[in-house]
Amino acid sequence: MNTMKRFGAFALATAMLASTTSLAYAEPKVLKFAHDNKEDPFENPAHACTAVFANIVEADTNGEIKVEVYPSNQLGSAAEHVQMVRDGLIQATLTSTGAIASYYPRIDVLNLAFAFDSNASTYDVFDGPFGQKLAADIESTLGDVKVLGFPDTGGFFAVTNSKHPIATLEDFKGIRVRTMSLPSHQKIMQALGAEAYPMAWGEVYAGLQTGVIDGQMNPVPTVTFAKFNEVQGYLTLTNHLFSPYTFMLSKAFWDDLTADQQKIVRYAAQSCVVASRGVSRVIEASDRGLAGLTDKMEITALSAQERQKLKDVTQPVVVKHVQESLGTEGVELLELFQTEVDKANAHRYME
Numbered sequence: 001m002n003t004m005k006r007f008g009a010f011a012l013a014t015a016m017l018a019s020t021t022s023l024a025y026a027e028p029k030v031l032k033f034a035h036d037n038k039e040d041p042f043e044n045p046a047h048a049c050t051a052v053f054a055n056i057v058e059a060d061t062n063g064e065i066k067v068e069v070y071p072s073n074q075l076g077s078a079a080e081h082v083q084m085v086r087d088g089l090i091q092a093t094l095t096s097t098g099a100i101a102s103y104y105p106r107i108d109v110l111n112l113a114f115a116f117d118s119n120a121s122t123y124d125v126f127d128g129p130f131g132q133k134l135a136a137d138i139e140s141t142l143g144d145v146k147v148l149g150f151p152d153t154g155g156f157f158a159v160t161n162s163k164h165p166i167a168t169l170e171d172f173k174g175i176r177v178r179t180m181s182l183p184s185h186q187k188i189m190q191a192l193g194a195e196a197y198p199m200a201w202g203e204v205y206a207g208l209q210t211g212v213i214d215g216q217m218n219p220v221p222t223v224t225f226a227k228f229n230e231v232q233g234y235l236t237l238t239n240h241l242f243s244p245y246t247f248m249l250s251k252a253f254w255d256d257l258t259a260d261q262q263k264i265v266r267y268a269a270q271s272c273v274v275a276s277r278g279v280s281r282v283i284e285a286s287d288r289g290l291a292g293l294t295d296k297m298e299i300t301a302l303s304a305q306e307r308q309k310l311k312d313v314t315q316p317v318v319v320k321h322v323q324e325s326l327g328t329e330g331v332e333l334l335e336l337f338q339t340e341v342d343k344a345n346a347h348r349y350m351e
Helices: 002-026 045-060 078-087 105-111 119-127 129-142 183-191 201-210 220-225 251-256 259-285 304-325 327-350
Strands: 029-034 065-070 092-095 145-149 157-161 176-179 195-198 215-219 234-237 246-250 298-301
Touching (some): 029 251, 045 259, 078 246, 105 183, 105 304, 105 327, 119 259, 129 145, 145 251, 145 259, 176 201, 183 304, 201 215, 220 259, 304 327
Parallel strands (some): 029 092, 176 195, 176 215, 234 298
Antiparallel strands (some): 157 234
16 A cells, blocks of 8 residues: 555656646747837738737747737837847837937948839848848847848838928928938938938927928828828928838847747748738828828929939938948948849849
């Protein structure tokens, strides 16, 4: 009997240990993913991207990784999200060029005005050698992040204002335009004859409403979901900048994943990029994009001649800024950017 009792106690202890071990293995890894836009995948590319990412990761890992998405700056500002990823407080974010600039100033090379001829050209550039080089440079500079792609923020930038239609270079004179804190954005507006006014994103609507600023520049979908048409009367399709998000993951979190989990996360990130692009193009063509603004704002498209004039006065100031401020690495990155943009534009034109 004593032998049986000892065997029974051993069996019970073994079963309890197995149960505890099973529960430990069942605990999912939590990936907190923060961004600064609204919680609607059909209204903005950022949440479309994160929603697709979360769905694929959780499904394909069988729940081994749980993704918690925090939109609308619930956990802090876009710039704070970058530091939180680096500190391991959150595991992922989509950061704008303005938010990452204080950590990685060479992001400014993306702001070579009037570089791209089409949205398709941007895909070629950020999915190709330049995008790979940029991701590697961000990773080596910051040291504690993994870059998984460059999702679409909504397409090319347009300029809105409350003063008058902008159809020529001369029309920019005297317009006070909100920019990100990026030096290149400010230099571009100044080269056009406008007054550059850096302002935090959360203050833009009030700034436009009160007249502190006359205008702003952002993709058309952003104009729509931010409801800038309520405080702006004129929109010009300048298409002067394409400013993607940087999909940034904690390197410590990445390194802790198994090879299979890394493969799933990378695939989910690629799908996130595709989703952001698709939603951006759908919004642009829907009532939530340009079609929905035609009855609310006076819309102007630049002629080819005026676009060339704007390009001629803005590109040299950006090149000079990179040469003077971003060192040899910045110049080399800009040269690669120009090379890949020219290839993409030519390739898409041939098609």
